Every structure is written in C-alpha cells, then in structure tokens.
Amino acid sequence: MIIAVASGKGGTGKTTVAVSLALVILEVQLLDCDVEEPNSHIFIRPAITDTEAVPILVPKIDEEKCTSCGRCSSVCVYNAIAVLGTHTLVFPELCHGCGACSYFCPEGAIEEVPRNIGTVEAGSGRGLKFVHGILNVGEAMSPPLIRAVKRHTDKNPVTIIDAPPGTSCPVITSIKGSDFCILVTEPTPFGLNDLMLSVEVLRKMRIPFGAVINRCDIGNRETVSYCKKERIPILMEIPFRREIASAYSKGIPIVEAVPEYRGRFIDLYKSVLKLQGMNQS
Amino acid sequence: MKELLVISGKGGTGKTVVTGAFASLAENTVIVDCDVDAADLHLLLSPTVKEAHLFKSGLQPVIDEERCTRCGTCRTVCRFDAVTPKLSISHIDCEGCGFCANACPEQAIEMIENVSGEWYISETRYGPFVHAKLGIAEENSGKLVTLVKQQARSVAEESGSDLILIDGSPGIGCPVIASLAGVDCAVVVTEPTISGLHDAGRVIEVAKHFDVPVKVVVNKFDLNEEMTQKTEEYCRNNGIAVLGKIPFCESVVRATVEGKTVVEYDHGEAKPAIVKIWKTLEEELGV
Numbered sequence: 001m002i003i004a005v006a007s008g009k010g011g012t013g014k015t016t017v018a019v020s021l022a023l024v025i026l027e028v029q030l031l032d033c034d035v036e037e038p039n040s041h042i043f044i045r046p047a048i049t050d051t052e053a054v055p056i057l058v059p060k061i062d063e064e065k066c067t068s069c070g071r072c073s074s075v076c077v078y079n080a081i082a083v084l085g086t087h088t089l090v091f092p093e094l095c096h097g098c099g100a101c102s103y104f105c106p107e108g109a110i111e112e113v114p115r116n117i118g119t120v121e122a123g124s125g126r127g128l129k130f131v132h133g134i135l136n137v138g139e140a141m142s143p144p145l146i147r148a149v150k151r152h153t154d155k156n157p158v159t160i161i162d163a164p165p166g167t168s169c170p171v172i173t174s175i176k177g178s179d180f181c182i183l184v185t186e187p188t189p190f191g192l193n194d195l196m197l198s199v200e201v202l203r204k205m206r207i208p209f210g211a212v213i214n215r216c217d218i219g220n221r222e223t224v225s226y227c228k229k230e231r232i233p234i235l236m237e238i239p240f241r242r243e244i245a246s247a248y249s250k251g252i253p254i255v256e257a258v259p260e261y262r263g264r265f266i267d268l269y270k271s272v273l274k275l276q277g278m279n280q281s
Numbered sequence: 282m283k284e285l286l287v288i289s290g291k292g293g294t295g296k297t298v299v300t301g302a303f304a305s306l307a308e309n310t311v312i313v314d315c316d317v318d319a320a321d322l323h324l325l326l327s328p329t330v331k332e333a334h335l336f337k338s339g340l341q342p343v344i345d346e347e348r349c350t351r352c353g354t355c356r357t358v359c360r361f362d363a364v365t366p367k368l369s370i371s372h373i374d375c376e377g378c379g380f381c382a383n384a385c386p387e388q389a390i391e392m393i394e395n396v397s398g399e400w401y402i403s404e405t406r407y408g409p410f411v412h413a414k415l416g417i418a419e420e421n422s423g424k425l426v427t428l429v430k431q432q433a434r435s436v437a438e439e440s441g442s443d444l445i446l447i448d449g450s451p452g453i454g455c456p457v458i459a460s461l462a463g464v465d466c467a468v469v470v471t472e473p474t475i476s477g478l479h480d481a482g483r484v485i486e487v488a489k490h491f492d493v494p495v496k497v498v499v500n501k502f503d504l505n506e507e508m509t510q511k512t513e514e515y516c517r518n519n520g521i522a523v524l525g526k527i528p529f530c531e532s533v534v535r536a537t538v539e540g541k542t543v544v545e546y547d548h549g550e551a552k553p554a555i556v557k558i559w560k561t562l563e564e565e566l567g568v
Contacts, residue, residue: 008319010292010451015476036452037290037480077340077379098360098378137483138490140423140455165292165451166318169420172373188537190297190321197319200417205373218534242504249474249505
C-alpha cells in the first residue's frame, strides 16, 4: 500500500505527518519525493548505504557526421538544439531527454549521453527504510529524479511518500500510483485556498484522500466547513503548541516529543486503512 | 526600475505575508504573484481583474482513431510513459515533446495547442497586480512565470513604476529559476528550524548560481532563538545581509483571515518589525 502525504500550500506539516506516521508503522518505507527541498532526513537521520547519481539523457553531436540539416532542431519543442550555419548547438539545461533528435537524425550523428541532475540516497534510520532524492542546485526539472526515488518503492507492506508542495508536475509525479493521499492543511485562507486546489488534483487523478488539519486552533472554521460540505474525511486535527513547534525546529518527530501522539498517529493509520477498505494486518 | 523577489526554499515560512506587507508599504509599484502553482497573494490584495488571458503552454497530442493502425510506435518512442497500453494519451504524464506525432507512420497524431491556465492584469488598493492561475495538474509553470514577469515589466514601463515586487514559489526548481531571471535582489524569508535553514541554504545557492544578490529575513525568530543565531551565523559566514527578524505573532494569522496585510492590521509586534525591514530594504535598493 502506498500512502502519499501532500499539500497545496507549503509549510503546513507534510513532513511532520509523513515522518510520524511512518514511525508508528512496524514495517514501512519512507520515500521523500520533495527533491527540491528534502527535509525528512532531518527527522530520521538515516545511515545512507546506497548513493546513485541520476542522469537524464541529452544529445551529443558528432560534428564529423553532422550535415547541419536541422532535422534535430525541428523536432525539438524545447529549443534545446539550434543549428547556426554549420554548427549544431545543444543547450542541455533545456533538454527534457525525450530522445526525438537522435531518433530522427538521418546521419546517425546524435548520441545520447547522461547528464546528472541529482542524487538518490537510500538507507535506514529509526527502524524504517528510507529513500530520498536531492536535486542539483540550478536544475529546473525535478520529475525524472522523483521517478528515480519512486523506483525504490517496495510496498512491503507500506510505503509512505512525502510529496513536494504545489499542484503541478512534481506533485503529480510524486503521488501518481498512490492508494491513498493525506492532504495536510491549516485553517487559514491560504491553507483553504490551496487545499481546494489539491482536492481538484486528487479528484482528477482518482486517488482517495482525507485531510489532516494542522494548527487547528488558529485561523477560522472555514476549512472544517469546506471539508464537511465536500464530504472530505478529517482524519486528524493537530493544535498549535509551542512544544510541537519547538520539537520540529530541532528535527525531533512529534511522536517522540509528545508521546501521546503515538496513539494519535496509530489512529490516523487505522483511519487510512479503514477508508482504504483494508483489514488491518 | 528595480525588481525584488521574495522566495524561501521551504514552503510556509511567510513569503506571501511579507510580500503583502511590502506591497502596502511600497509606493509606485507593480505587484506580481509568481507562485502560479498555488497562488495566495490575491487573498490579501482582493484584486479587480481588468484583463484575463489564456495561457497557451505548448502542444498536446491527439490521436486520430480512424487513421491509427494500432502499431504502437507512439508507445515505443515515448520516454514519459504517456501512451497507455491501450494506446491512449495520458495527459498527466505527457510532456508535449511531440516525438509520438513525428514518429507515427500513419501521421495519425496531431499536436494541438494546450490551454493550461490563465493570467490576469488587475488593479488593487496598492497598484497594478499581475497574477496567474495554472490549471490543475498542468505543467510548464516556469513558462507561465516568465510570461507573468514579462507582462509585469510592460505594465511597469507604461505606468512609470519604480519597483516590481514579486512573490515567488517554494522549492528550487523551474518556477523559482524562472522567477529569479533578471531580478535585482532576492529576499529569502526563512524560519528558525533545521529544515528552514537547510532549505534557505539551497535556494541561496541557486540564487548565487544565477548571480542574483540575496538578503535574508528570519520570520518567527523567537520560536527557536538558538536556530535564529545559527541562521545569522550562516549568513555572516556566507557574506549575506540579514535585513531583520520578525517575531512570532498571532495577529499575522488574524490579519490574513480578515484579508488584510500585516501593515494594515494595526495590532501585534510583527508590524513594526516588517516596517523596519522595508525601510532598510528601500534604502539598500535605492527606491
């Protein structure tokens, strides 16, 4: 079973929920798919046992074979190849690695070579299996790296995905294929606005979901009313407490800092299982 | 004319709260929301939309079922798993590269223009506002950010504005890189947590990579004074100015609930801190 933890708005508590949920499940794997700003490792402190560089394939032109016919640049919609006179120039940062240029080159003058965009690290810590990706600074495209993190999914029996914020490609890539998604939000106008966007995403992707309302005692009641109106199950509410904020700031998981939360996260897991229609094993 | 961008690396550190407060303090400014993925600044500025435009992000394949012989070439060549085993296009996965259309031996795939969002020029009580909404589960947010910024520049030129004030996205990927292009200064809003410092460090590296000068604001600094000191130490060691620190203050949420900026909402300790930060910034930017 794959449980994704996501939110439209950043900083609502995705990592807090993903980490603590993982820590109350006996056999579990945690994948941090927020490769732009991975934070789960701060709380898990894993011992990394495997490191792999993740490349995408970009074109390399064999100047001797190239006749500057321009076919490659005409099939590249990303403007990553340009022919100037007798020179064919490649702009690797714009390349999405689709491979069309090399396929259509009539001279066989284009070889695809790997260009690293980031690193995937795997290991274990606090009794769970852990994998995350780290996007190289200056790289724009995170989905290929997110896919590389997700190739480690073992679903044996539970995989938890800590997703990036937002509603576009990095989020879609992260939560695709999940059996359930926990949307973490806060009861503020920003939290509600972005929750509504996330709900649209999940409905479009046909992934079942429920909400966790973090800092439930700040802001207003509109987020709760919205969930009720839309029949979105509220799986858990976490109040604002300085001790929770302080533990977070030091990289301490909430289930460790405030022991009563162990039981609350076990209940959260049970609610997810119930909504998933599975028998608890 | 100067361009000022507010970013953070980590989400939820207070970018939009700070940008909204700056908007109510700045004069002769064009305000921009470049967080096209999950835009929130409009909730503080209550814009009146003057112009709405469609955002055409690129091309998407459509299969002509009559011509298709189900040979599967499209599926073989696609690197993004966007052609399903039943040979239909999964638009969520498609990156619009057009490889399938070019490779189809029957020319049964047409690439058609995809509308994936809208962008707006609006009026607010603090001046013109350029913003956008990316469609749900769409891509090309970087391209939309670039478009929104170009529009903001022409609005600023027409109205003779002194400043373009931009609210950015979290993260370090394509929308952030697009928003950094050509700005005079990036203000990184961070919070005193290990995660906040870790993420601020990464986005600062990205800004440096693109030669954009960086200044730092520590929000909710009193939630962990030790981490605040570490953040200041990090900035000192890397030659980055700390513009100021904002205390944790419940009035920030209350202001947001009322659809007001912190500066308009006349309570709490956050307001004087932000006003002071803005004065410093104004002097340093020379606006």
